[in-house]
Amino acid sequence: MPKRPYWKWLAAALLALSACAGAVAAQTKQVFEDTLRQRVQMCSACHGEQGRAGPDGYYPRIAGKPAAYLYNQLRHFQTGARRHNLMARLVSNLSEAYLWEIAQYFAALDLPYAAPPAPRMAAADMARGRQLALQGDPVLRVPACSSCHGEQLVGRMPATPGLLGLSSDYLNAQLGAWQTGVRTARAPDCMAHIARRLRPGDLAAVSGWLAAQALPARPVPAAPGAPMAMECGAHQAASPPPAVQEARNAQAGRYLALVGNCQGCHTRTGGSAYAGGRGIPTPFGTVFSSNLTPSTTGLAAWTADDFWRAMHHGQSRDGRWLNPAFPYTNFRLISRADSDALYAYFMGLEPVESAPTPHDLRWPFNTQWALQAWRWLYFPSADEAPQTVAPRMTDARIQRGAYLVQGLGHCSVCHMPRNALAGNRDMLSLAGGFIAGQSWYAPSLLNPLDGGVQDRPAAEVVQLLQSGRGGGERVSGPMAEVVRHSLQHLRPVDTEAIVAYLQSLPRVAAAQRPPAAAVRTPAWARAAALYDTHCADCHGAQGQGLRGADGSWAYPPLRANRTVLQATPLNLVQSVLYGGFGPSTADNPRPFGMPPYVLTLSEQDMADVLSFVRAAWGNNAAPVSALDVQRLRDGAAN
Ligand code: HEC
Ligand code: HEC
Ligand code: HEC
Numbered sequence: 188m189p190k191r192p193y194w195k196w197l198a199a200a201l202l203a204l205s206a207c208a209g210a211v212a213a214q215t216k217q218v219f220e221d222t223l224r225q226r227v228q229m230c231s232a233c234h235g236e237q238g239r240a241g242p243d244g245y246y247p248r249i250a251g252k253p254a255a256y257l258y259n260q261l262r263h264f265q266t267g268a269r270r271h272n273l274m275a276r277l278v279s280n281l282s283e284a285y286l287w288e289i290a291q292y293f294a295a296l297d298l299p300y301a302a303p304p305a306p307r308m309a310a311a312d313m314a315r316g317r318q319l320a321l322q323g324d325p326v327l328r329v330p331a332c333s334s335c336h337g338e339q340l341v342g343r344m345p346a347t348p349g350l351l352g353l354s355s356d357y358l359n360a361q362l363g364a365w366q367t368g369v370r371t372a373r374a375p376d377c378m379a380h381i382a383r384r385l386r387p388g389d390l391a392a393v394s395g396w397l398a399a400q401a402l403p404a405r406p407v408p409a410a411p412g413a414p415m416a417m418e419c420g421a422h423q424a425a426s427p428p429p430a431v432q433e434a435r436n437a438q439a440g441r442y443l444a445l446v447g448n449c450q451g452c453h454t455r456t457g458g459s460a461y462a463g464g465r466g467i468p469t470p471f472g473t474v475f476s477s478n479l480t481p482s483t484t485g486l487a488a489w490t491a492d493d494f495w496r497a498m499h500h501g502q503s504r505d506g507r508w509l510n511p512a513f514p515y516t517n518f519r520l521i522s523r524a525d526s527d528a529l530y531a532y533f534m535g536l537e538p539v540e541s542a543p544t545p546h547d548l549r550w551p552f553n554t555q556w557a558l559q560a561w562r563w564l565y566f567p568s569a570d571e572a573p574q575t576v577a578p579r580m581t582d583a584r585i586q587r588g589a590y591l592v593q594g595l596g597h598c599s600v601c602h603m604p605r606n607a608l609a610g611n612r613d614m615l616s617l618a619g620g621f622i623a624g625q626s627w628y629a630p631s632l633l634n635p636l637d638g639g640v641q642d643r644p645a646a647e648v649v650q651l652l653q654s655g656r657g658g659g660e661r662v663s664g665p666m667a668e669v670v671r672h673s674l675q676h677l678r679p680v681d682t683e684a685i686v687a688y689l690q691s692l693p694r695v696a697a698a699q700r701p702p703a704a705a706v707r708t709p710a711w712a713r714a715a716a717l718y719d720t721h722c723a724d725c726h727g728a729q730g731q732g733l734r735g736a737d738g739s740w741a742y743p744p745l746r747a748n749r750t751v752l753q754a755t756p757l758n759l760v761q762s763v764l765y766g767g768f769g770p771s772t773a774d775n776p777r778p779f780g781m782p783p784y785v786l787t788l789s790e791q792d793m794a795d796v797l798s799f800v801r802a803a804w805g806n807n808a809a810p811v812s813a814l815d816v817q818r819l820r821d822g823a824a825n
C-alpha cells in the first residue's frame with residue numbers, strides 16, 4: 188500500500204461519503220423513473236451524483252471514462268484481479284452483459300469537472316511530477332504518462348482512462364496498489380512495470396501534480412491509433428459480451444452440472460472454470476476443491492466408475508476419503524445414469540493443468556481416521572434411502588423435486604442446522620441453519636414464518652427461484668449466487684417440481700410474534716426520522732416499496748417482508764450494511780441496486796432504523812441492538 192496511513196484515507200472517505208449522503212438527503216424527493224440511471228443510482232452514493240466525485244474524496248470519478256476501461260475494472264473487481272471488497276461485493280451478482288451496459292452509461296455522461304484544489308506540494312516536487320507526466324524518465328525507463336493517457340491526459344480510446352479530475356489520494360493509492368499487486372490489469376500489465384520503476388518520492392510527486400491540473404475545455408479521450416510506449420494488455424478493446432444470458436444448454440451432463448452448481452465450488456475466483464482450488468470455509472479450517480478438467484492434475488486418468496465412487500461413496504480414485512465439504516452426503520442420491528452423464532461432460536472439457544491446493548485443516552480434522560469417524564456418525568451407507576420423505580411422495584412431480592433438492596441441488600448444505608462437528612443426524616434436513624464462515628442464515632424451509640413456502644402461491648415461488656424475485660420477496664447473499672449460477676438455468680418443469688416438493692414439506696409450528704406496539708423501542712421518533720432521510724425515497728414512506736414500469740418490484744416492500752421479520756436479524760443487517768444487487772437473470776437481467784450503509788450509519792443509527800423497520804406498518808419483530816449490529820458487522824466484514 189502507498190505510504191499514506193490507511194486511516195487517513197478512511198477518514199477522507201468517510202467525510203466525502205457523509206457529505207454526499209447529506210447532499211442526497213437534502214434534495215427534494217426524487218421522482219422514480221424506470222431507467223438505467225435509476226437502477227444504478229446507488230453508485231452515486233460514493234462516486235458522486237451521476238458518477239462525479241468531489242475533489243477531496245477518495246472515490247474516483249467514473250463519468251466520461253472510456254467504456255471498455257470501466258467494463259474491465261468492473262470485471263476485475265468481480266474476479267479479484269483488482270482487489271476492493273466493497274466494490275467486489277456490490278457487483279458480484281451482475282452479468283457481463285449488464286456490466287457492459289452500466290459501463291457504457293457512465294462513459295457517455297458528459298459532466299462538468301470541479302476546479303482542481305490548490306497544490307500542496309513544494310515547487311521541486313511539482314516540477315518532478317510534471318516531468319514524469321509529460322516527458323517521462325529515460326533513466327528509470329518510465330515513458331511519459333501522456334504517451335499513453337493522451338496528450339491532454341484525459342484518456343485514450345478504447346480502454347485507457349484519463350488521469351485528470353482525480354484526487355491525489357486516489358492516484359497514490361492506485362499506483363501503490365500496482366506496486367503491491369493489489370491491483371492488476373490484463374497481461375502484459377504495463378502499469379505494474381511503470382509503478383514499480385518509480386522511485387519512492389515519484390509517486391506522490393506525479394499524483395500531486397496530476398491532481399492540481401485544470402481540465403481542458405473539451406476533455407474527450409484521444410482517438411486510438413499510435414502504438415503505446417510499452418505493450419499494454421489492458422488497452423485492447425474488450426469485446427462486448429453477448430447480450431443474451433448464457434445459452435440454455437442442450438447437453439445432459441452440462442445441465443446436471445448447472446443443477447449441482449459444480450462450477451460454484453470448483454472454480455477459484457479469477458481462475459479457469461472447473462479447475463478447482465477454491466477454498467471452502469469449514470469450522471475446522473479451509474478445504475480446497477479439486478480440478479475437474481481432464482488434465483493430469485485433474486480427472487484425466489479417471490473412469491466412470493471412479494467418478495461414481497466419488498459422487499456416491501465420497502471416495503477419491505486413490506482410495507482417500509473425501510472431505511464432506513464436497514456434498515457427497517447429498518450427491519450419493521443421484522442416479523448412476525446422471526453420474527455417467529456428468530462424467531462425460533467433464534471429460535469433454537478443455538484440460539487445464541492446475542495442481543490441487545492442500546487443505547488447511549486443524550488436527551485431527553486433517554486425518555483420514557477423523558473422516559472415517561465422521562462418516563460413521565453422519566454418512567449413511569451409500570445405498571440407504573433418504574429419511575426425509577414428504578407425505579405425498581407417490582406424486583411423480585414431488586418425487587422429482589425431492590431428487591433435485593436432496594440430491595444434486597444439495598439445498599441442505601446451507602439450509603440444515605449443524606452441530607459442533609458440522610453434522611446432523613439427518614444430513615438432508617431443511618430446518619434452517621447458519622452458514623459456516625459466511626455470516627448468513629439460511630432460513631428453515633419447514634417453517635412458513637421463516638423461509639417455508641408452503642403458504643405462498645406456487646407461481647410466485649417458481650418466479651423467485653428462477654429470477655431472484657417473486658411477490659415482494661427477493662433472494663440475497665449466498666442464495667443470490669445459487670440463483671445466478673444454478674437455479675435460473677433449470678428447466679421450468681424442474682423448478683416447478685422443486686416448488687411442489689418444498690410445498691409438500693411438513694410444517695413446523697412456529698411461535699406467534701408479539702403485537703407490533705410491544706416491540707417499539709424508546710428511540711422511535713428519531714428512528715422514524717432516520718428512515719425518512721435514508722430509506723423512504725426508495726422503499727416508500729409506509730414501507731410499501733415501489734414498482735417499475737413492467738409492474739414488478741424495483742424496490743422491494745419492507746412491510747411484511749420476510750428478511751425484515753426473520754427472528755435472527757443477521758440477513759437484514761447484512762442487506763443494509765453492504766447493499767448490493769440481486770442476481771442478473773434471464774427474467775430480471777438488470778436489477779436495481781441498494782446502497783451500502785456501512786460507512787454512513789453508526790451502529791446505533793443502524794440498530795435504531797432496523798428496529799423501526801421491524802416494528803412499523805404492522806411489522807412485529809423484536810428490536811435490533813447496536814451490539815447485534817457490531818457483532819454481525821465484525822463477522823460479516825470478510
Ligand atoms: C460504498 C461506496 C461505493 C459505491 C456505492 C460504489 N463504488 Fe465504485 N468504487 C468505490 C471505491 C472506494 C473505488 C476505488 C477502489 C480502489 O481503490 O481500487 C471504486 C472504484 C470504482 C471503479 C474503478 C474506477 C477507476 O477509475 O478505475 C468503477 C468503474 C466503479 N467503482 C464503478 C461503480 C459502479 C458502476 C457502482 C454502482 C453499481 C459503484 N462503483 C458503486 C466505492 C464505491
Ligand atoms: C504504456 C502505456 C502507459 C503509460 C506510459 C502509463 N500508463 Fe497509466 N495506464 C495505462 C493503461 C492501459 C491503464 C488501464 C489499466 C487498467 O485497465 O486497469 C492505465 C491506468 C492508470 C491509472 C488508473 C486510473 C484510474 O482511474 O484508476 C493510473 C492512476 C495511471 N495509469 C497512472 C499513470 C501514471 C502516473 C503514468 C506516468 C508515470 C502512467 N500511468 C503511464 C497505460 C499507461
Ligand atoms: C459445496 C461445494 C462443492 C460443490 C457444490 C461441488 N463440489 Fe466437488 N468437491 C468439493 C470439494 C471441497 C472437494 C475436495 C474434497 C477433498 O479433497 O477431500 C470436491 C471434490 C470432488 C471430486 C473428487 C475429486 C478428487 O480428486 O478426488 C469430484 C469428482 C467432485 N468434487 C465432483 C463434483 C461434481 C460433479 C459436482 C456438481 C454436481 C460438485 N463436485 C459440486 C466441493 C464441492
Ligand code: HEC
Pocket residue numbers: 591592596597598599600601602622627628629630632637638640660661662663664665666667669685749750758
Ligand atoms: C450456499 C448456501 C445455500 C444453498 C446451497 C441454498 N440456499 Fe436457499 N437460502 C440461503 C440463504 C442464505 C437464504 C436467505 C437469504 C435470502 O432470503 O435470500 C436462503 C433463502 C432461501 C429461500 C427463501 C427465500 C425467501 O425470500 O423467502 C428459499 C425458498 C430457498 N432458499 C430455497 C433453496 C433451495 C430450493 C435450494 C436448493 C436448490 C437452496 N435454497 C440452496 C442459502 C442457500
Ligand code: HEC
Pocket residue numbers: 228229659660661662663718721722723724725726741742743745748749750751759762763766767768769770778779780781782784796797800
Ligand atoms: C437507492 C434506493 C434504495 C435506498 C435509498 C435504500 N434501499 Fe433498500 N433496497 C433497494 C433495492 C433495489 C433492494 C433490492 C436489492 C436486491 O435485490 O438485492 C433493496 C433491498 C433492501 C432490503 C432487503 C429486502 C429483501 O427482501 O431481502 C432491506 C431490508 C432494505 N433494502 C432496507 C433498506 C433500509 C433500512 C434503507 C435505509 C437505511 C434502504 N433499504 C435504503 C433500494 C434502496
